[in-house]
Structure formats: structure tokens, C-alpha cells
Amino acid sequence: MNRYDLAVYIGRFQPFHDGHLACVRQALDLAANLVVLVGSINRPRNIRDPFGYAERREMIESALPADLRDRVVITGVADRLYNLSSWVAGVQGAVDGIVAAVAGGEASITLVGHRKDHSSSYLDLFPQWDFSPVEPVSMLSATEIRDVLLGEGASSLDETLAAQPLPDGVKSYLRDWIGAEPDAWESLRQEWAFVRRYRSQFAALPYPPIFQTVDAVVLQAGHILMVERGAQPGRGLLALPGGFLDVEETIEDAVIRELREETGIKVPEPVLRGSIRARARYDDPQRSLRGRTITDAFLFELRPGPLPRVKGGSDARKAQWISLAEFQSLEARIYEDHYHIVQDLLGRA
Structure with missing residues (x-):
């Protein structure tokens, strides 16, 4: 018996990895349905946000086991960097719309997530919902996955993808996407190399420059x-x-x-x-x-x-x-x- 009608899981999913999938499974042990809320949906493509909203949505769909897909709703919310209240309102509006469609306007809701550092402070912005901490399978890092793919993935893409902690569906999606968007991928690799060279100028300093x-x-x-x-x-x-x-x-x-x-x-x-x-x-x-x-x-x-x-x-x-x-x-x-x-x-x- 599920404790909640709806769970909400917020993330950037750049890309969607095994840790994210584990959180989805834990959320669906708590709730009858899950809203996966994809953040930063209107960002320009860069090495921190290499994949657009539609691409991440397809990744998540490709990773979900068939028996869970009907219980997951995926939607997105735009960043509002210097207007936190506007971002919170966007999240609330997205969830309210899904509640109205799925549960007829009334639902018990829990927000799920893992408090790993200061970037998790958004978990405290929704007191109207219960908070349910999920246990990370391991301290997987999307940043580290992006660094490996952009730094090593051109010479041995299949081997690099195979070694990453990504669901099989995501590996297949990324392989197909990189093959279909070679110019976009090469531009990202060039940007990654530039940023690495730029930051290396300051590597010997006793503290990071501002x-x-x-x-x-x-x-x-x-x-x-x-x-x-x-x-x-x-x-x-x-x-x-x-x-x-x-x-x-x-x-x-x-x-x-x-x-x-x-x-x-x-x-x-x-x-x-x-x-x-x-x-x-x-x-x-x-x-x-x-x-x-x-x-x-x-x-x-x-x-x-x-x-x-x-x-x-x-x-x-x-x-x-x-x-x-x-x-x-x-x-x-x-x-x-x-x-x-x-x-x-x-x-x-």
C-alpha cells in the first residue's frame, strides 16, 4: 500500500544515471505515481547543460522499466536564477496541474530527494509537501560522467559509454544522439577542452580565483x-x-x-x-x-x-x-x- 498519491522528484538529469533511476524506484515504493520534474529546461547548450528538455525526457523514458512507465509523469520547469519565488511558483504550478489531471485536484504529496550539499537547499522550499529522503545507491556524479564522455568519448565512445553508471536505455540513446548530432557534440567537446585549459592557468594557486x-x-x-x-x-x-x-x-x-x-x-x-x-x-x-x-x-x-x-x-x-x-x-x-x-x-x- 502506497503512503502517498504522488511523489515529486526534481533534478537536472544531465544525464539521467543509475543513481537517478534508483531514486525513481524508491519514490514509487512510497507513492502511487511520480512526477519527474526536469529543471533548467530553457538553458543554452553547454558543457554543464549539454542536453535540452526534450532530449532528457527521452533519456528518462528510455531508462524506465516497462512496468513503471505508466506511473511516471515527466514535465519541466525553467530556471529563474534571481527570482527564487518565481521558480518555486513554477514548480508548484506544474505539480498542481498534474494533481488535477491524475488525482482530480486532491492528493497526498511527498517530495523525494537526497541532501548531498548546498545544491540540495531547494528541498526546504515546499513545506506544504512531506519530505521523504531517498538513499543514494552510490555517490554518483553527473558532472563526472559528463567529464568522462566529453574528455574521452570521441576516441572510444562505445567503451566509454559501457563503463559509465548509466541505464542501458540511456547508453543507447546517447550513442544514437551523438551519432545524429556530430556538430553539436564536437562543439561541446571543444568548449570542454577550452574550459579545462582556461582553468589550468590557475591550478597552482593556493585558492581558486574570483x-x-x-x-x-x-x-x-x-x-x-x-x-x-x-x-x-x-x-x-x-x-x-x-x-x-x-x-x-x-x-x-x-x-x-x-x-x-x-x-x-x-x-x-x-x-x-x-x-x-x-x-x-x-x-x-x-x-x-x-x-x-x-x-x-x-x-x-x-x-x-x-x-x-x-x-x-x-x-x-x-x-x-x-x-x-x-x-x-x-x-x-x-x-x-x-x-x-x-x-x-x-x-x-
Whole structure:
């Protein structure tokens, strides 16, 4: 007899491994049905999030034993890095919708998970549900699996996959996916190699470095100024104009310099400085693949009129004005947390 009508299991599943499958089995020992809530569904493809929502959904489906599939509902929720309440509301809304469909609006619910470190703090955000800890079969790490696949998987893919703690269905799915998406896989491998080389520069330091960057959110007449990245990491993604702070400059000087270097914007510097409407610091520990990076973002609001001419420069392949309406649909093409920075700064303004 199941103690609950519904269990909820939240994760990124990049990729779905044997430990995840063990948690699914334990959750279904507790509840009649299970919601697997896939997180980070609108992230651009990168070495931390190499697989989109649809791909992870197919992985999970391929891993589920036939006798359990009818008891599992898979859905997703988008990140909201600087608006935790919005993310919580998204999770609640997804679960409420499934409760209405599966249990007619009333259900006993338990949240399942394993408290492994600070990344598990989300388990305390849903006091309306019981919490049921699950026992990890072993301390499996999706990060370690990704590192092995991206670092070794090109020369001996079949052997590498065979050695990983992945359900057989996931191994087959990954083998087929890599064969069908060779360009995407090679791009991920190049990004992985770049990040490893980048981090190796600091390997001899007694402690990990902390980097300071700046980003410019420039608005005019319902448009936002974006650049296309020409270098790794994130080559080809849309990003805010910005870069690293120089040793002998203020943070405001740095954002003006980077804005002008990357976009060539035809606006005098005094006008840019006078157009700053807001400023905020963004420090999510996982916001950058290169390492611990804190950024100060500035909101520039230019007076209505013709959009100034822009042209990509420095490490920006090109610069362009994008309507705010179009910007809202581009989350999966925007570098790092820049989409979330814009949302937060617009809310502050």
C-alpha cells in the first residue's frame, strides 16, 4: 500500500544515471505515481547543460522499466536564477496541474530527494509537501560522467559509454544522439577542452580565483542591444556587451569601455554615463563555466529616437538591436545568466 498519491522528484538529469533511476524506484515504493520534474529546461547548450528538455525526457523514458512507465509523469520547469519565488511558483504550478489531471485536484504529496550539499537547499522550499529522503545507491556524479564522455568519448565512445553508471536505455540513446548530432557534440567537446585549459592557468594557486566582470543592458525605444559571441565559451550565443575588469579602472569605467569596444555604439561617453538608470551585482556561484565570476550589470536607458549604429568588435562577432518582444523568446540562445540579469534589472527599473 502506497503512503502517498504522488511523489515529486526534481533534478537536472544531465544525464539521467543509475543513481537517478534508483531514486525513481524508491519514490514509487512510497507513492502511487511520480512526477519527474526536469529543471533548467530553457538553458543554452553547454558543457554543464549539454542536453535540452526534450532530449532528457527521452533519456528518462528510455531508462524506465516497462512496468513503471505508466506511473511516471515527466514535465519541466525553467530556471529563474534571481527570482527564487518565481521558480518555486513554477514548480508548484506544474505539480498542481498534474494533481488535477491524475488525482482530480486532491492528493497526498511527498517530495523525494537526497541532501548531498548546498545544491540540495531547494528541498526546504515546499513545506506544504512531506519530505521523504531517498538513499543514494552510490555517490554518483553527473558532472563526472559528463567529464568522462566529453574528455574521452570521441576516441572510444562505445567503451566509454559501457563503463559509465548509466541505464542501458540511456547508453543507447546517447550513442544514437551523438551519432545524429556530430556538430553539436564536437562543439561541446571543444568548449570542454577550452574550459579545462582556461582553468589550468590557475591550478597552482593556493585558492581558486574570483573574477570580476561587467555587463551592459542598453535599452532604447523598446529594443535591447546584444552581441553574438565569437569565442569560447558560448561561441555563437547572444550575450550582453561586457567583459573583465581591468586592474586600474573603476567598474563604471569598465562597463563603458566594454560597451564601446564590443558594439562601437555611436553615442558620446557623457551621454552613456548620464543614461545609467540602475546597477546590480550578480553572483550565482554557477553562473560561469570559467570559474567563480561575479558581474556588475548596468541598465542604460537611452532617450527615444533612431537606434544608434552598432558594429561588433573585440571578441563580439556582431552587435545588434533586438526588440524586447523577441528577446523574451530567446532564453535558450542567451549566454550564461544574461537573460535572467535583464529580467531582474528591468524589474528593478
